[in-house]
Amino acid sequence: MKKLASDLKHGIMKLRPENADDLWCLSQVIEPGDRVSGVTYRKVKIGDEQSSKSVKKRFFLTIRTEGLSLDGSLRVSGTNELELDDIPKGSHHTISVEAGDAVTIQKEAWPRYQLERVSDSCKETGVVLVCVFDREEAIFALLNKRGHKSLSRISGEVAKKGVDVKARGFYKEIVNALEEYDKRYSPVFIVIASPAFWKEYLRAEIRDEGLKRKLVDATCSSVSEGAISEVLKRPELKKALADQRSAFEARLLDEVLAAISNDMAAYGLEEVRSAVDAGAVSKLVVADRLITGLRAEGRFRELEGVMKRAENRHAEVHIIASDEPVRSLMSLGGVAALLRYRLG
Structure with a gap:
């Protein structure tokens, strides 16, 4: 990932994904309500009614995100924020982001864990x-x-x-x-x-x-x-x-499992929410598969609130994606927390 520009005071970051991993990263940080700007192509008719023909035209759109999907390319769908020729404001459109395409994301505020995820993707690490x-x-x-x-x-x-x-x-x-x-x-x-x-x-x-x-x-x-x-x-x-992120995530899961054996961990959304609200969490670990599933069900806001409250209480928030750690964490409800002290 290349960071092309950043204005966090106004919640703006311009990025260029370079591979499938970077597209996956963007799919984890772009959320409903975010403003996403990028290039898209649409067929428009030119000429009069008798001799009109359709041509593919390039547009630069800014949309208010409503949904997204990742299947080879990242497709961000939502409503157009700008009044353009051939594309009225408020109409529904999709921006397709592929490796090498620049995309600008604007949020009300960037959570720290999302900034860390982007930073990780921008690091020059090999395979x-x-x-x-x-x-x-x-x-x-x-x-x-x-x-x-x-x-x-x-x-x-x-x-x-x-x-x-x-x-x-x-x-x-x-x-x-x-x-x-x-x-x-x-x-x-x-x-x-x-x-x-x-x-x-x-x-x-x-x-x-x-x-x-x-x-x-x-x-x-x-x-x-x-x-x-x-x-x-x-x-x-x-x-x-x-x-390597995968090694880090494997060690993180080992910490979670060791903490569970010592009654120094909470797992499952209900337990974790209570621990976060008590200010007892030092590290919060979330499976990306849980985030994806809750987004699809329209229930991500609940988990997002827990993650933001944990961050506000100075807990580390980590999203893991490696196959084996994710499987282990999903068996615990998809989310776990390391505790600063035992809860009664």
Whole structure:
């Protein structure tokens, strides 16, 4: 994300999303009632009644947001705020925002947690490639600011004991996949994780020195989707993954679960609301899936009020989006709070 201009005194920020993650970020901060300005195209008729034809015309619109959807592009719908030729004020229109498009957002006030989310998206952080494997199977995933995305899974045919020619052939397949993903995504580093000592055999098959310099070794107990989340928590990766949002969110959920076991957490909207109103919350953690669901049901204002009151009482507010932490948090009601003190 690129921040092109900012005037927070008047609630204005101009941004340019650069990829799908940035579009997702915008979908989380744009809300009903916000004024959104951007370019759109509409078909208009030109000429007289007898020789008229439709042409696509470019317009710069400012709309009062009523709804939005994200499906490849971010579609913000609402009512036109300006009187324009061919587009009357108050008419309903949609601005479609794609990667590379500039968009201006104006709010009554920007909550701190939304400013932090935009700031995170504007940071220059790269992606991380992860490969969890043994001598029979390998899973590849990409870590980014949004979380992790599975890329592929490959299998080999090897003997149950020993490292034979077939095993070496499978390691070469893994290396080929790593080289291909390295070219495609240019990760800042590559995590290779395996049970036991299989990663040593994989390293022996890598000839590319540039690829070797990106490698970070890790250990996992199995080769599965869950192993990706396991790898994120390994101590040897804490420094390497310090800037990765997914690792941060995994640790945040660990804090929540530890606090629950010590009666120092509240979870579920009712419990969390009471804790916030009591001024007992130090950190508020919300699943993006809960926000999306409540928005679709027209009930987000209730949760938003809790988040704003928590912020006003100097609590940290975090919205998490990584798959595994979100699943864990959704099982607790989608929202949890770390407490400053136990509630009676």
